[in-house]
Amino acid sequence: MVAQTFEDPTDLAGRRAALAAALEKVPSTRAGGQRSVLGAAPLSEIVGAGGGAEQVQESIPVLEPLTGLLPGGVRRGDAVSVQSRDGICDYLALALLAGALAAGLWCAVVGVPELGGPALADLVAGEGDVDRAAALDRLVVVPAPGEQWPEVVAALADGVDLVLVRPGIEVRAEVGRRVDARLRQGRSSGTRHSAALVVLGAWSSARLVLHTAATTWTGLDGVGPTRGCGRLTGGVSMLVAEGRATGGRRHSARMWLPAADGAARPIDDAAVAARGTEASGERALRVVA
């Protein structure tokens, strides 16, 4: 138990400082025995959790194979930049959506009309006991927000848990700051709902920058008489995470993304090797982007 008396209860900054100091004294373990990093997490998050407000999951879970790369999932209130080729929707962006959808959360997609819906459904269905037809039930799409995308993102961030957006044009710094402020507002007010933002393309304040460094596709590499006889059977992707959230270090992970059934699967090198020596001439072909 930690106590603190206030001399001037209207002095907001003073109360915050006192509360932070008081919390430092609280044993730094939270539910589940996990060590929490009090210094790093915004104060209000901890206050919100203690205040008995409607408790939402702290971070947004990711698909099982991605947990190695993003151990804590995606934090609410954060912006994540996914740098895909030409800003076109890739499996990595779909995987982030799929992680939230599979966990029963709501997602929104703004300004990405080419979103591969069937691929997303396969990723969600691959994660667990989810019916493919029901996988997309919690997805709200706004294919053409035009110039009003910041307002659309702000409105949706009040309702859903994860928003994927492609601004389409270069984002002016002040617009970016406005969207960031809106996201953080949700987080810091504690009682308010808070969403995470995934941007297809660059985002100056992104705490986490993700990209697919290379994908090794299987099935399309027949040679000689088997040329052209195969079909795409999957790809092994090398994903890279950088940014402030990783402490400036470069983390990477390899996985089947997509696997033959469209799901994300942890890599099994033995299986890949076996595939490569199949008599059909299917040979894993490595292509570096």
Added chain:
Amino acid sequence: MDARPTRAAVAWCPDFPVLAVGADLDAQVAVFSGEGARRVVIACSPGARAAGVRRGQRLRDAQRLVPQLAAFARDERAEARAFEPVVAAAEQVAAGVEVIRPGLLALSAHGPARYHGGERALGLVLRDRVAQLETGEGSAIIVGIGIADGVTAAGIAARTPGADEAVIIEPGGSAAYLAPFPLSAIGAPPDLIAVLDQLGVRSIGRFAALPVADVAGRFGAEGVMLHRSARGLDPRPPASRRPVEDLCVEHEFDPPAETDEPVVFVAKMLADRLHAGLSAAGLACVRVGIEAQTVTGRVSYRLWRHADANGGRLSAAGLAQRAAWQLDGWRSREAHPVADPVALLRLVPDQLVLDTGTQQALWGAEVIPDRVARAAERVQALLGHDSVARLRLVGGRGPAEMLELVPWGEEPAAEAEQAPWPGAVLRPAPSAVPPEPAQADVLDARRAPVAVSGRARISATPALVVLEGREIEVAGYAGPWGYERSWDTAGRRRRARMQCLLADGRVLLLVLESGTWRVEAVHQ
């Protein structure tokens, strides 16, 4: 012993959707709903019917029967508007008119029949009033009238072909009258009809002869409702309570609403409150009255059946839609469309029954949380109704055909087809499917364009793909696979698909059509 239901009169305007779209009933006309290959005929003119066009038929089947068939998309708003004069005419004959849907209305026959001097006289008065009317296009409105015990039997009697005056089924005679009709006449769902058909029960009479306990045991509450219909009883138990004042919901507009949009918006909100109030009381209502009052004190009151096409409860959006129809019709009926803003909107539940529970699983069991609905509606207010959608997987061969966008708040048109699609693009599905496929050049090693023969043979091994002026080497490919879009009315065109692995690490799904390659989808 079940009490005999009250005498009901039903007026039915045949082919009303055809009239409402402004088509000539003498021509061969069909009205359809749905989109693309799933367009289904929902109404047709007598001429088209004579040629074999039927309700529920696929539009392309109907067009095969009648090549010169004029097809119109259904316009429910126009239907409601065109029906408004008919309702007004019926209201002059009797109070308490219930609109079952545009083209079909019911009223209690007991009092009005006494007033007009018998049911026959009531039927004549009703018919004459409607016969004086015309649609906006000047065609006469034909009406059939049936009077019987309960709305079900009266509704079927009203459809008697060639009847010049009201078809009256004597009190107590409804069950015997209904007996020879097929089960579809009382609105039995297709799956129930199929099961009963296997059991040899094909007419309403045979179904009515089944013991009610067995029907309840085998078919549940829905079966019992139908059984009551089949026995000439009102399908629902008589209202156990009169509408209680505190279940009404209303909203006063301050300032008064000069346009319809805020009224419709409030109607949606009120509908939510009405549903919440009813479910808290464990009740459901058969009908909902929508009452709008203007600043000058004029009132529009209309009863709407509180069920959608599938028999489920009307959603808030559905009720708001009815309110929009009602206001639309009301305004168009006014001789002097003066500015008379709406000051009050009230929803009154009518004919309350105990809520026995209905299935609410059109979207699986997914319940939309309030905060998500609010956010989506805010974006709709910002960008328009169609701008926010949900994705639904539907059957299809190409990656672009596998998805359907359903505007937020609307129900999908039809059940998803889970049938296998031979020739469909296999998994893994592409990560991006551009709405407008970009053109690409596929070249062989000597920089000659790669072509595909009619037998899906490739002319040369692709070596280069040129995309927006950028040349990218081809590192592997699969295909091509030929396919045809035979349902495409623009003509049978042969196409071919090919998966192409590019040296920059992408896999493209390329489609060749009329000599041009396009990027249909991307794996990246």
